[in-house]
């Protein structure tokens with residue numbers, strides 16, 4: 001067994017921390033295991049007692065002790081939750097929608113529980129991230145989840161710059177009132193023709209997948225006011241086109257004109273353009289000394 005195995009827990013009588021995914025809109029997406037786990041949990045942590053209370057009572061789960069864990073309280077609540085689990089409680093963590101820990105509370109509780117040697121597990125289920133990605137029509141084999149972009153400043157520009165050259169599909173969450181600005185910033189960063197999918201109101205009555213270029217997405221949101229919840233899926237950056245022989249020859253000539261030997265010119269140009277040395281050297285042999 002590895003040192004991460006669940007046998008490495010504080011004591012065999014301690015309980016578990018269980019992250020339970022809940023629907024992102026359509027209550028029919030709750031899983032059988034989610035209901036059973038919430039029914040048998042000793043304590044349920046949630047972001048909002050009214051919101052989760054409605055969900056629980058819909059599934060006939062009543063009389064549970066609820067503890068509020070949101071982005072502001074998660075850090076401070078770690079000790080209390082760890083103590084409860086050490087004391088034998090099975091503590092379930094749910095959020096307002098989807099999978100805990102995905103742009104939602106969860107990560108810090110999980111870390112604290114693992115650090116305390118406790119058993120941590122999850123009941124998988126809905127997440128806007130996976131649903132939007134798999135139905136987007138963009139590559140799914142490699143993707144990167146960026147959550148919500150920072151709202152402004154250098155952090156936002158750095159993140160946009162990373163997306164510009166990102167060779168994997170990028171998934172973002174965005175609020176409707178910030179969608180137009182984000183699409184406009186993405187267009188400046190990635191260019192007008194990069195493909196994007198706007199996945200809206202997933203699993204709900206007005207579910208919609210809008211597919212097109214960034215340029216057209218800007219026009220679309222200018223025409224139809226964004227409403228509801230959105231996931232943006234952005235096509236990976238295309239690898240830069242390899243340099244043509246003419247571009248390589250021009251670079252070789254420029255080196256030779258500086259007095260650099262053919263061989264060294266070929267080595268420099270090969271390194272700069274990422275083209276095999278031999279290929280560049282063969283081109284360098286074509287350049288006459290007087291050029």
Ligand code: SAM
Pocket residue numbers: 024025095097098099100101102103104126127128129172173174175199200201202203204229230231
């Ligand atoms: N933990 C959640 C999950 O697993 O998807 C995400 C929570 S995050 C606070 C909320 C954001 O997720 C929304 O602003 C939106 O970007 C996205 N989202 C959640 N539900 C959605 C839905 N039904 N359709 C589209 N996007 C949704």
